[in-house]
Amino acid sequence: xxxxxxxxxxAVFALPTxxxxxxxxxxxxxxxxxxxxxxxxxxVVFSGSAQFAIADVLGAGGSAAAAIVAAVLVNARFGVxxxxxxxxxxxxxxxxxxxxxxxxxxxxxLANRGGGSFDRxxxxxxxxxxxxxxxxxxVIGVALGDAxxxxxxxxxxxxxxFFLALLIDELRNGxxxxxxxVIAAVVAVVLIPFTPPGIPIVVACVGALLGLRGTGP
Amino acid sequence: xxxxWTSIGVVAAVNFAIKAAGPVFLGGxxxxxxxxxxxALLASAILAALVVVGTFSDEGELSIDAQTAGVGVTGVxxxxxxxxxxxxxxxxxxxxxxRAV
Numbered sequence: 001x002x003x004x005x006x007x008x009x010x011a012v013f014a015l016p017t018x019x020x021x022x023x024x025x026x027x028x029x030x031x032x033x034x035x036x037x038x039x040x041x042x043x044v045v046f047s048g049s050a051q052f053a054i055a056d057v058l059g060a061g062g063s064a065a066a067a068i069v070a071a072v073l074v075n076a077r078f079g080v081x082x083x084x085x086x087x088x089x090x091x092x093x094x095x096x097x098x099x100x101x102x103x104x105x106x107x108x109x110l111a112n113r114g115g116g117s118f119d120r121x122x123x124x125x126x127x128x129x130x131x132x133x134x135x136x137x138x139v140i141g142v143a144l145g146d147a148x149x150x151x152x153x154x155x156x157x158x159x160x161x162f163f164l165a166l167l168i169d170e171l172r173n174g175x176x177x178x179x180x181x182v183i184a185a186v187v188a189v190v191l192i193p194f195t196p197p198g199i200p201i202v203v204a205c206v207g208a209l210l211g212l213r214g215t216g217p
Numbered sequence: 218x219x220x221x222w223t224s225i226g227v228v229a230a231v232n233f234a235i236k237a238a239g240p241v242f243l244g245g246x247x248x249x250x251x252x253x254x255x256x257a258l259l260a261s262a263i264l265a266a267l268v269v270v271g272t273f274s275d276e277g278e279l280s281i282d283a284q285t286a287g288v289g290v291t292g293v294x295x296x297x298x299x300x301x302x303x304x305x306x307x308x309x310x311x312x313x314x315x316r317a318v
Binding site for chain 1: 218219220221222223224225226227228229231232233235236237238239240241243251254255257258259260261262263264265266267268269270271272273274277278279283284287288291292295296301302304305308309310311312313314316317
C-alpha cells in the first residue's frame, strides 16, 4: 500500500530529477569527466547536491579533498533525516543499511507522517522512480555533452540556481536558518579571493554554529 | 581525472555510511537536541556558501556577470513561489539571452 503510493508520489518528482540529471551529465562532460564517470557518479552517489558540489569545487580548480569535504557536508542532512526516520526501518543491520539508502529529500518529506512517524515503504517506493530518472537523465546528458554549449544555453546557472532554490526552501524554516545562511555567505565572499576553491564552503560552516548561538534557542 | 574518480568513490562510500547510520545504529533513539539543531542549520550555511561560490567566484576572483543575473532571476522566481523547474529555467534563459545580445 505504502510502496505503491510511494511509486506514484515519486513519479511526480521523476521529471525535475531527470532534467537536473541531464544538466549534470552535460556539465560533467564539459568539465572533462568523460562518458563513464558522470554515469557512475549518478549510480553510486545518487545525490544531486553532492555531485554538483564535487563538480563545482573540481571545476573551479579545487582539490579532491576539498570536493569530498564540500559534498559530504552538503549531504550531512541525510544523517539527520536517517536518525529521524530510524525507527521505521526493520530487519537486520545490512537490510536497514540498504533501505536507508532510499533517504533523499523529496522521499523523506513525502514519508514524513508527522510526530516522528515515517512510512518506510512509501519512502522506498518514492525513491525508485527518482533513481531511474537520475541515472537515465545522466546518460542522456552525457550523450548530449559534445552537442551543447552550456554557457550559451545558460546551463552554468543551473548549479547555483538549484542550490539557491533549495536554500530558499531551507530559509522558510526560521530566523536561525537565515542567520546561518547570511553568516556563511559573508564568510564565503570574504574568503573567495584569498583561499583555494572549496575552502570558503568549508569555513562557512561556522555559520551553522553562530546562527544557533546568535539567535538563542 | 584522478581527482574526479577519487571524489566519486569517497563521496559514494561516505554518503552510504551517512544514510545507513541512523537506521543501523539509532533504531528510534534521538541525538542531543543541540546537535540536531546545529546539523539542521548546516544545510542552510552550506547551501548559502555554494550559491555564493557558484555565482560570484570565477577562477578565484569575485565577478558579476550573466550567470550572476540568471541566478538572481531564479531567486526571485522561487520567492514568488513559481515551480522549481520554471524558476531554474527562467534563470538559465536570462543568462542565455544576456550572452546572446
